[in-house]
Amino acid sequence: MDSDMIMLELNEKMDKAIETLEKRFTTVRAGRANPSSLDGIMVEYYGSMTPLKQLATISVPEARQLLIKPFDKGCLKGIEKAILASNLGYNPGNDGETIRIVIPELTEERRRELVKQVKALAEETKVAIRNIRREALEDLEKQEMSEDVEKQLEKEVQDVVNEYNKKVETKLKEKEQELLTV
Numbered sequence: 001m002d003s004d005m006i007m008l009e010l011n012e013k014m015d016k017a018i019e020t021l022e023k024r025f026t027t028v029r030a031g032r033a034n035p036s037s038l039d040g041i042m043v044e045y046y047g048s049m050t051p052l053k054q055l056a057t058i059s060v061p062e063a064r065q066l067l068i069k070p071f072d073k074g075c076l077k078g079i080e081k082a083i084l085a086s087n088l089g090y091n092p093g094n095d096g097e098t099i100r101i102v103i104p105e106l107t108e109e110r111r112r113e114l115v116k117q118v119k120a121l122a123e124e125t126k127v128a129i130r131n132i133r134r135e136a137l138e139d140l141e142k143q144e145m146s147e148d149v150e151k152q153l154e155k156e157v158q159d160v161v162n163e164y165n166k167k168v169e170t171k172l173k174e175k176e177q178e179l180l181t182v
Contacts (some may be wrong), residue, residue, distance in 0.1 A: 007156065014129055024121050025118060032063055033064055033065055033068060034036075035059070043061050043081075044081075052083075055070055055072070056075075066103070067098055068092075068098060083099070090103070110178055111179050113149075113181050122168050122171070130161070131162050
């Protein structure tokens with residue numbers, strides 16, 4: 001693998017790290033209804049764990065309300081149980097056909113907890129970026145090249161790392177702002 005391929009792979013992996021961070025940020029709720037906040041919920045359905053979004057349509061009829069309409073009404077209880085077990089702080093209301101979740105206003109304390117959560121997610125992404133950098137530098141060391149060229153490429157790798165760390169910081173600030181806005 002030549003140095004151009006290593007740099008290309010470095011950028012691709014870092015883009016994926018940022019993408020993953022964005023996806024994980026959407027699961028942290030900010031007082032508004034967001035169907036993706038339910039993405040991680042697994043429901044026991046006929047003996048196997050199934051993602052909630054494969055069992056029902058999830059819509060947002062109002063700004064602070066989620067409506068879950070299962071394709072099979074037989075799994076209503078399982079969906080309700082899974083939501084309660086998810087520790088999202090949601091209290092589902094089951095009317096026999098659908099489940100409604102009214103998103104409670106976030107307390108100041110809960111907002112601070114969520115900010116800590118997103119900071120931890122951002123830190124995990126930075127660790128992933130450092131690991132990607134380490135792999136790229138190891139790949140570069142395996143190449144036959146002069147010391148000057150190697151130093152230049154190491155500097156380029158570090159510049160890319162710095163750029164992506166700035167992106168993580170920007171996304172973190174945006175999410176913090178969203179969480180702390182009442």
